[in-house]
Amino acid sequence: MFKAIVIDKDTAGYRAHLSQLEEVQLPAGDVTVRVAYSTLNYKDGLAITGKSPVVRQFPMVPGIDLAGTVEASSHPRFRPGEQVLLNGWGVGESHWGGLAQKARLQGDWLIHLPEAFSARQAMAIGTAGYTAMLCLIALERSGLTPEHGEVLVTGASGGVGSFAISLLSRLGYSVIAATGRPEEADYLKALGASRIIERAELSEPGRPLAKERWAAAIDSVGSHTLANVCAGTAADGLVAACGLAQGMDFPASVAPFILRGVSLLGINSVTRPYHERVHAWERLAAEVDQQHLQRITREVGLEEALTVARELLEGKVRGRVVVDVNR
Template structure:
């Protein structure tokens, strides 16, 4: 083949630029598996990388995009052969290694998982890194003993990618879900996904006392800081809070009292370095436990040329749900 399209980031005098360029296969990194990419997606971390608002990328030039799905064209690893359908999420791809915003990618075999046989490529990126993270959060709640009969669960950043998928999965499993959002206009959307109650971000961002009235059997927190502190202060005895994001900040202004006096568990959730077997388990559960009719509500499709604009929007809190990047559009 001749050339293919890729979004390439460069930096000059501290300013990040993003440009769609024509590249050749010889310009790709020398990794084990060559993949023809069908779709990637736009996550909050991608938005920070593309706009340069976060210190996500330190080596330039860089092709961003922390996830992708596509077809193996060549493989030097016996685990994969030409024609295999694979998914990539995490492992520093799109940050330290060239990622998914290109029509071709070369990646380590260890970073890949097979695309579940019953899942099509588009659906996998409607789910993407955000959906994988959401399912890992749900699994963390279950492993901590939080079942639907224990009481309401709460999801912060509920209109975002992780939050939207978490609301939908939890509601589908029978949990009573309360959604936190800073955008009142998303209330109808969240209720369609299954939220039984929607409360404002401003209410939950009020500084909490060390212990507040018990309200939540469990929580999925995607934002951190004062909202996470309030959730912890309001979590029931023996409750579990799964934390996977820091969009509001990395500090945690709380005390040890929820953990000691109420036996609350704060479970960190990481999808970047998640082991292969757990990734496979999460993807299989997403296939069956994320309602397929929710994906139309959750996801929208854009072209590679639109990524810089949508990256700006997602960092400004102006994107609802998931954004899928069609590399052939």
């Protein structure tokens, strides 16, 4: 038997609860993992609360991230006793995920845990830090350097935003943090933000083309915010879009793209191929500030995750939430 958060949808309604499961109930896969830590991401909050139909079949164990030890494997890349981690691949949506003490997965979804990190540290980074690094890599490949000017980060006090600020500042970029939580200004500056702007400056409908304010941006918000980010990006600037906290719509104009040559880079963290995942985690191992990692992270137990998931969607959670599935 093992503990897991289980989401059910039946005549009694939609509900997430802590449950005891048997190993024979695990879905098909060629690697079985004894999970040590998981995380709470925005998508996990949507799944647990049912605020958005991200769960595609029931019952479902949520959790798009996990780190732990291989217990059994028929996959050629992994052996029992090895430490592994997973981000994405529809886990927690269409395949049982990481908010459980055990998981059975496709080995192609896994990578080995970098030696630089413990399982807990890897989950403190999780999909949020991994996505922030994918954004940074995309910007760099498109030619961005610190000399080009300031970089805007939206959703700054969230997981992706916190890591984006930390990584950018560590590499010498001047970072503007956009947040709707002015009380977090000291936290954001401690991570490396040079200045803070109010989320309201970007979250309402704006002009098709605005004053040039930043050379590049990492946006995890979408909707009007992303439209205004593009409108305020300087000529030949770059915008990496990786989230939809405000919405999936994009009420924008082509003006920034055809009049200023702004490039919009879409970041898909869910189905990146193996070599890209390994490269991103190698960069994280080299660039993550361990002091910042401690400042960003909060730890909860498996049952507490049910409550914190709701707080996450209400914008009450700062940084990252690590879930110790064994307490």
